[in-house]
Amino acid sequence: MVDQSRALWFSEGMPNDLDTVFAALADPTRRAILAMLLEDDMAVTDVAEPFEMSLAAISKHLVILTKAGLISQEKRGRVKWCKLEPDALRAASVWMQGFGQFEPVNLDAFERFLEIELPATDDP
Template identity: 45%
Template sequence: MANQSPRLDQIFAALADPTRRAIVMRLCAGEASVGELADPFDMALPSFMKHIHVLETSGLVQSEKAGRVRTCRLSPDALLGAEDWFQQQRAIWEARLDRFEAYVMKLKKEKERAAAKRPSRTTKRKGAE
């Protein structure tokens, strides 16, 4: 996993920006030209192309130019490394939470046992009468 860290860093950095996440979400519906992708955003085309470049560098998006039109498509396989990382993190945290739950249950049982050994208040009152 250590050798995948730079790739994961690129993917997470690419997805950290809301514009790039919106581009990825749009590409989930199918390929689109840069013009179609840029249309909903209020920014100059050179600025928008920087977002496309970041997505291409991370491996999330591929593009090809035919004449004057650049078409982009999603590369979902690029997310496999991130998916593996999330699964590993989930397994780690589920194990930690399971251990925590077991510890809390142990404390609860110990408290119940200690309470059962103590004489109740009604018992004390009866003995005092």
Template identity: 75%
Template sequence: MPDPLDLAFAALADPTRRRILAMLLEDDMAVTDVAAPFTVSLAAISKHLAILTRAGLVSQERRGRVVWCKLEPDALRIASVWMQGFGQFDAVELDQLERLLSAERLLPPADD
């Protein structure tokens, strides 16, 4: 069984996945809406969402024919607690996370 901390850091390592998390800070979104701003295929975005879901950062729920995605910030707390062990990092506050992810959104889109 993969370590949740490894899964969280691996998921956060990709700029496309960080952009997806930033989008989901605003509200739950349908998979097709998540994919809309990207120049990659829906299948590629679905793979990114699967990685985020496996890491516990996103949950997905089917409502009729539409799959909705929701941010699950608790997985980030695992990483935050781990980093606090080094004494150099403060706990991740959701406001700080929102600012970080919003700043990521200002970067040019990644084509993954």
């Protein structure tokens, strides 16, 4: 027999912020933005530059990332700077590890993952 309370605590009540975080991560454009911000803080226009969609669309994506707590935005002068806030991933990461019980993953693994997924952009 299964503990049904598990179903309730997770599906009821206030909008779990895991909803927001996972939903934010479900879009490849937003994950790409996060990957870019991993290297440096960026202005909105610069974030938008490599993408083929409008600035307004990117602006919306940034709002979603901000609401999820995954980035913060600070306006200095007329430019708005975007900063990665990796702590927002902690709860989600903990949640996932609870299932996977993976061995601790290190940065090397992440780099390998990037290499595998990366199409040949070094020789354009």
